[in-house]
Amino acid sequence: MExxxxxxxxxxxxxxxxxxxxxxxxxxxFANGRLVHDTENDFTLASKELYKKYSKxxxxxxxxxxxxxxxxxxxxxxLKDFNLENIDMNEIALVVGNSNATKDTDLKYxxxxxxxxxxxxxxxxxxxxxxxxxxxxxxxxxxNVFYISGKFDEEELYENxxxxxxxxxxxxVIGGWVDFINPNDYxxxxxxxxxxxxxxxxxxxxxxxxNNIK
Amino acid sequence: xxxxxxxxxxxxxSALGSGSEENFNKLLNNRxxxxxxxxxxxxxxxxxxxxxxxxxxxxxxxxxxxxxxxTRFEKLSILSISEALKDTSIDISSEDTLLVLSTTKGNVxxxxxxxxxxxxxxxxSAHQIAGYFKAKNRPRLISNACISGVVxxxxxxxxxxxxxxxxxxVVGADTLSKFVVSGFESxxxxxxxxxxxxxxxxxxxTIGEAAATMVLSTQEKGKVSIVKGATANDANHIxxxxxxxxxxxxxxxxxxxxxxxxxxxxxxxxxxxxYNDDMESIAITRSGLNNVPVNGFxxxxxxxxxxxxxxxxxxxxxxxxxxxxxxxxxxxxxxVVEKVNIIDRNITKELNNVLKTASGFGGCNSALLLKKNx
Numbered sequence: 134m135e136x137x138x139x140x141x142x143x144x145x146x147x148x149x150x151x152x153x154x155x156x157x158x159x160x161x162x163f164a165n166g167r168l169v170h171d172t173e174n175d176f177t178l179a180s181k182e183l184y185k186k187y188s189k190x191x192x193x194x195x196x197x198x199x200x201x202x203x204x205x206x207x208x209x210x211x212l213k214d215f216n217l218e219n220i221d222m223n224e225i226a227l228v229v230g231n232s233n234a235t236k237d238t239d240l241k242y243x244x245x246x247x248x249x250x251x252x253x254x255x256x257x258x259x260x261x262x263x264x265x266x267x268x269x270x271x272x273x274x275x276x277n278v279f280y281i282s283g284k285f286d287e288e289e290l291y292e293n294x295x296x297x298x299x300x301x302x303x304x305x306v307i308g309g310w311v312d313f314i315n316p317n318d319y320x321x322x323x324x325x326x327x328x329x330x331x332x333x334x335x336x337x338x339x340x341x342x343x344n345n346i347k
Numbered sequence: 348x349x350x351x352x353x354x355x356x357x358x359x360x361s362a363l364g365s366g367s368e369e370n371f372n373k374l375l376n377n378r379x380x381x382x383x384x385x386x387x388x389x390x391x392x393x394x395x396x397x398x399x400x401x402x403x404x405x406x407x408x409x410x411x412x413x414x415x416x417x418t419r420f421e422k423l424s425i426l427s428i429s430e431a432l433k434d435t436s437i438d439i440s441s442e443d444t445l446l447v448l449s450t451t452k453g454n455v456x457x458x459x460x461x462x463x464x465x466x467x468x469x470x471x472s473a474h475q476i477a478g479y480f481k482a483k484n485r486p487r488l489i490s491n492a493c494i495s496g497v498v499x500x501x502x503x504x505x506x507x508x509x510x511x512x513x514x515x516x517v518v519g520a521d522t523l524s525k526f527v528v529s530g531f532e533s534x535x536x537x538x539x540x541x542x543x544x545x546x547x548x549x550x551x552x553t554i555g556e557a558a559a560t561m562v563l564s565t566q567e568k569g570k571v572s573i574v575k576g577a578t579a580n581d582a583n584h585i586x587x588x589x590x591x592x593x594x595x596x597x598x599x600x601x602x603x604x605x606x607x608x609x610x611x612x613x614x615x616x617x618x619x620x621x622y623n624d625d626m627e628s629i630a631i632t633r634s635g636l637n638n639v640p641v642n643g644f645x646x647x648x649x650x651x652x653x654x655x656x657x658x659x660x661x662x663x664x665x666x667x668x669x670x671x672x673x674x675x676x677x678x679x680x681x682x683v684v685e686k687v688n689i690i691d692r693n694i695t696k697e698l699n700n701v702l703k704t705a706s707g708f709g710g711c712n713s714a715l716l717l718k719k720n721x
Contacts, residue, residue, distance in 0.1 A: 223579065223597055234469050234490060243458055246529050255530035256586045256708060259451060259492045265709030268580040274597060276578045277711050278498060281469045281488040296505040301577065301601065
């Protein structure tokens with residue numbers, strides 16, 4: 134296999150690091166692998182708790198479906214201490230995946246479809262809407278890739294981020310997994326990837342180390 | 348180090364028929380595949396839709412002894428992949444070949460049947476399709492609203508140009524369903540007539556269905572290659588296009604990469620909603636491409652969602668093979684905010700560099716550059 138490992142795509146990754154990571158895992162919130170919030174409440178209540186604790190007045194939050202709320206909150210915590218000044222918004226990309234697409238919202242839309250189809254629910258039946266919500270919130274105008282996979286796999290995420298970095302002028306990538314099955318079964322993890330020599334290297338083992346999703 | 352990614356084969360099944368040549372002949376004759384539907388299957392209202400004739404599918408399944416157990420969405424994808432691979436030596440079950448799927452809603456037509464809910468996961472369909480072809484590598488699946496097809500092609504090009512795989516089979520598919528049709532109806536975004544991209548009187552889109560496949564390779568040669576693609580977000584609204592065309596402008600800018608390249612034709616998204624087409628005219632003008640011939644293909648087969656990017660790249664590809672720009676079906680009178688060059692009759696032109704664009708819900712935009720090989 135002449136093409137098994139090509140220096141072309143490993144070379145550029147040397148300078149890239151995981152600046153921050155946040156995971157929300159069925160009521161537990163981890164920042165850079167450390168538990169920072171724990172609740173017994175289901176997502177309906179937990180999302181309100183997290184919004185109060187970590188977000189500012191942002192009325193659009195309450196219009197979002199559960200999947201977008203989960204992605205939005207994860208990004209709020211991920212970026213809360215990150216200074217976005219002097220950053221080119223056109224070069225902040227999002228690479229996000231999940232397994233259940235928008236199944237929870239699809240079933241909610243099905244109910245409205247049988248009575249009065251709701252455009253406000255229908256618009257959330259695309260998984261990349263959560264990426265759009267994060268972009269609107271923070272003004273990110275970079276590249277977007279939303280992928281679907283059977284389960285969260287750090288190697289797949291790494292590959293997708295690496296491909297994007299190699300093939301664009303992106304400065305920062307917010308990459309990860311946002312998956313919502315029901316208010317008692319949901320998981321998300323987002324990593325902020327950029328060129329920052331003080332942070333741990335952008336590598337599969339570091340993505341794994343920071344993650345409790347099993 | 349990076350390798351040239353050629354398009355070596357393609358196939359699509361749409362309202363215009365099965366096969367790229369069959370489709371393109373109808374485009375050349377400016378025949379639409381969109382028909383009026385009033386049987387209540389997808390809507391209580393009479394609606395134009397770009398539907399696939401199920402007889403073509405059953406005949407193919409019978410002739411090819413397709414086993415039971417696949418959904419309509421999966422069968423259409425399998426049909427398209429099989430036909431696209433027919434005249435190539437590319438082995439989809441080889442470790443050199445990657446399968447990339449693009450869809451927005453997969454088997455969503457089954458959501459009304461609770462006993463079918465185990466089939467709703469998009470990755471379930473990906474595994475069904477990959478399993479049928481005994482694909483060795485894990486299939487990759489892109490679901491990025493209406494830019495999914497363009498993103499899947501861009502993603503496959505990334506994989507190949509770095510030499511991670513030698514070949515990629517990229518399939519985009521979405522089927523008609525009450526779920527999707529009622530959703531767009533609730534948005535008041537469907538036209539009661541066949542959609543009229545870029546027209547003064549355009550009043551909404553027409554939904555269609557399709558399965559479309561492109562086979563890419565760095566080893567086999569094709570007449571056209573994929574040079575580059577890019578995406579960008581408007582960061583403006585989840586369902587409304589940007590008023591400044593910023594995201595699409597950025598996607599085009601990143602795709603053309605400041606290279607001094609003459610674009611001969613733009614295959615636009617052209618959904619025929621008032622805001623989308625205006626936004627595209629703004630982005631194209633801001634990109635300095637306002638004199639370049641632009642068309643929209645959605646008057647022929649409708650908006651095929653996750654398939655649309657691949658369907659329209661195949662139509663663009665055949666336009667390049669024949670040096671013909673196809674008329675924008677449904678377009679009569681100029682009616683977008685910026686003066687772009689909408690093609691209202693078939694024209695003959697040497698097509699060397701072609702730009703495909705697409706935009707979608709979630710504020711996403713994309714562009715892809717195709718180049719004829721000398």
